[in-house]
Amino acid sequence: xxxxxxxxxxxxxxxxxxxxxxxDAFPIxxxxxxxxxxxxxxxxxxxxxTGKTFGFGIPVVQRLGPTPAPGVQALIVVxxxxxxxxxxxxxxxxxxxxxxxxxxxxxGKAYEGQIDQLKAGAQIVVGTxxxxxxxxxxxxxxxxxxxxxxxxEADKMLDLGFLPDIEKIFSKVPAVRHTQxxxxxxxxxxxxxxxxxxxxxxxIRATDPDEGLTQANINHLVxxxxxxxxxxxxxxxxxxxxxxxxxxxxxxKRAAQRLSDELxxxxxxxxxxxxxxxxxxxxxxxxxxxxxxxxxxxATDVAARGIDVDDVTHVINHTIPDDEKTYLHRAGxxxxxxxxxxxxxxxxxxxLHKWALINRALxxxxxxxxxxxxxxxxxxxxxxxxxxxxxxIVTAPKTQAVRVQPERAADAAAEVETNGQAPRRRRRRRGGxxxxxxxxxEPVEGAGSSTSEQNGASDDGARSTEGGGTHDGxxxxxxxxxxAPRRRRRRRGGSGGGSAPAGGAAVGA
DNA sequence: AAAAAAG
Numbered sequence: 001x002x003x004x005x006x007x008x009x010x011x012x013x014x015x016x017x018x019x020x021x022x023x024d025a026f027p028i029x030x031x032x033x034x035x036x037x038x039x040x041x042x043x044x045x046x047x048x049x050t051g052k053t054f055g056f057g058i059p060v061v062q063r064l065g066p067t068p069a070p071g072v073q074a075l076i077v078v079x080x081x082x083x084x085x086x087x088x089x090x091x092x093x094x095x096x097x098x099x100x101x102x103x104x105x106x107x108g109k110a111y112e113g114q115i116d117q118l119k120a121g122a123q124i125v126v127g128t129x130x131x132x133x134x135x136x137x138x139x140x141x142x143x144x145x146x147x148x149x150x151x152x153e154a155d156k157m158l159d160l161g162f163l164p165d166i167e168k169i170f171s172k173v174p175a176v177r178h179t180q181x182x183x184x185x186x187x188x189x190x191x192x193x194x195x196x197x198x199x200x201x202x203x204i205r206a207t208d209p210d211e212g213l214t215q216a217n218i219n220h221l222v223x224x225x226x227x228x229x230x231x232x233x234x235x236x237x238x239x240x241x242x243x244x245x246x247x248x249x250x251x252x253k254r255a256a257q258r259l260s261d262e263l264x265x266x267x268x269x270x271x272x273x274x275x276x277x278x279x280x281x282x283x284x285x286x287x288x289x290x291x292x293x294x295x296x297x298x299a300t301d302v303a304a305r306g307i308d309v310d311d312v313t314h315v316i317n318h319t320i321p322d323d324e325k326t327y328l329h330r331a332g333x334x335x336x337x338x339x340x341x342x343x344x345x346x347x348x349x350x351x352l353h354k355w356a357l358i359n360r361a362l363x364x365x366x367x368x369x370x371x372x373x374x375x376x377x378x379x380x381x382x383x384x385x386x387x388x389x390x391x392x393i394v395t396a397p398k399t400q401a402v403r404v405q406p407e408r409a410a411d412a413a414a415e416v417e418t419n420g421q422a423p424r425r426r427r428r429r430r431g432g433x434x435x436x437x438x439x440x441x442e443p444v445e446g447a448g449s450s451t452s453e454q455n456g457a458s459d460d461g462a463r464s465t466e467g468g469g470t471h472d473g474x475x476x477x478x479x480x481x482x483x484a485p486r487r488r489r490r491r492r493g494g495s496g497g498g499s500a501p502a503g504g505a506a507v508g509a
Numbered sequence: 510a511a512a513a514a515a516g
Contacts, residue, residue: 080513107515130514252511275512301512
């Protein structure tokens with residue numbers, strides 16, 4: 001481990017980091033900070049949650065000097081408003097020991113405060129493309145002296161949706177400048193495109209060549225969902241022992257809102273964030289989730305990239321993402337800064353081809369998603385990562401799934417309605433729902449063991465598969481009829497284990 | 510095709 005001081009980081013920044021408990025530099029920081037400080041153009045690539053922001057942020061702050069003159073000298077461009085706020089906060093922290101000031105420029109907010117801060121002489125601007133261009137057009141944001149330029153989530157900023165804006169922004173900053181592009185994912189064609197905006201960039205990949213493509217601290221579970229059953233399965237995951245915060249991703253804004261309402265009705269402490277919400281509501285959701293007042297965040301891909309929240313133990317893909325890059329970024333909301341996490345993905349029938357693509361691209365070596373049943377919640381409470389399976393697929397444990405008894409499901413639902421805050425609306429077709437929960441399932445015998453064998457057979461032997469199947473196969477207390485959660489119930493700390501009968505056969509790739 | 514990003 002290298003300390004920041006050893007990398008040439010100024011004392012005031014070292015102290016600002018120390019206040020946050022950050023002492024040792026991560027590999028991407030060790031590699032990019034010494035290059036960024038003297039002004040080397042960098043394409044920085046490192047897995048999710050491994051410290052990229054400070055990798056570019058520290059050199060930006062130091063290159064402006066200890067007491068910079070007023071005026072925008074650094075520009076950091078990000079793809080979403082929430083990430084803008086987060087990166088702003090990081091940069092504000094880094095500059096807390098010096099007069100350098102930072103401003104966040106993004107849409108959905110009043111212009112006034114942002115303009116005031118620019119007029120007051122902010123030196124570092126963190127912004128989203130639309131508002132940056134807007135203020136630049138209004139001659140309220142002068143970018144002609146921004147000699148430090150960063151694209152965070154660079155591959156996203158350079159994709160078709162953003163590229164015209166980015167080209168516009170690059171046309172407004174000095175031709176002679178220091179340019180840094182960072183992301184966890186950098187496809188070859190994007191790297192080639194990126195070079196147009198850089199001079200002699202060096203491409204840093206802070207990854208162990210022996211590692212897979214996925215983040216080692218995250219385990220992955222993939223299931224083919226019974227669509228009528230998905231809400232129920234997700235509700236069961238949310239009752240897993242040892243669960244900390246959870247982020248659930250949907251494909252559309254409408255689905256995010258519906259699921260948020262549904263899980264809220266079931267008594268979970270939910271927040272949501274998507275583009276149909278007011279910016280105020282979006283920020284309230286994020287703040288509540290970060291602070292722990294809410295422990296379930298339902299989001300579109302607006303939250304897929306960059307968002308850093310402590311103690312997210314589960315990521316759930318309610319709908320499978322479109323490609324492997326989005327998969328990595330979504331899953332990367334957990335397993336950050338060395339912590340462990342689990343990513344559960346549901347694949348609808350019509351999306352099986354998407355799974356095939358992701359499976360191949362990420363080298364999971366999982367031929368078919370496993371069937372899922374809401375009656376087997378223990379499938380989803382595995383936070384322990386068995387040796388030899390890091391960052392790989394983990395499949396169902398060899399336990400027998402048990403069907404939810406309709407009457408008990410109804411009891412659980414009734415309990416939700418009678419405790420604490422009333423649901424926003426009554427569940428529809430209460431009895432019918434409960435009936436359906438029981439009747440949707442196919443026979444479940446061997447749900448665990450057969451899938452494990454199936455997956456084991458897919459192992460090509462390249463990776464060790466030891467360490468799986470170490471669990472008790474019991475966990476009867478979780479098999480069915482577990483009451484719906486009470487409001488404010490907290491499940492904190494620990495990494496699975498305990499009463500969670502998690503575990504399972506691990507599959508190499 | 511969806512989501513994001515100005516209003």
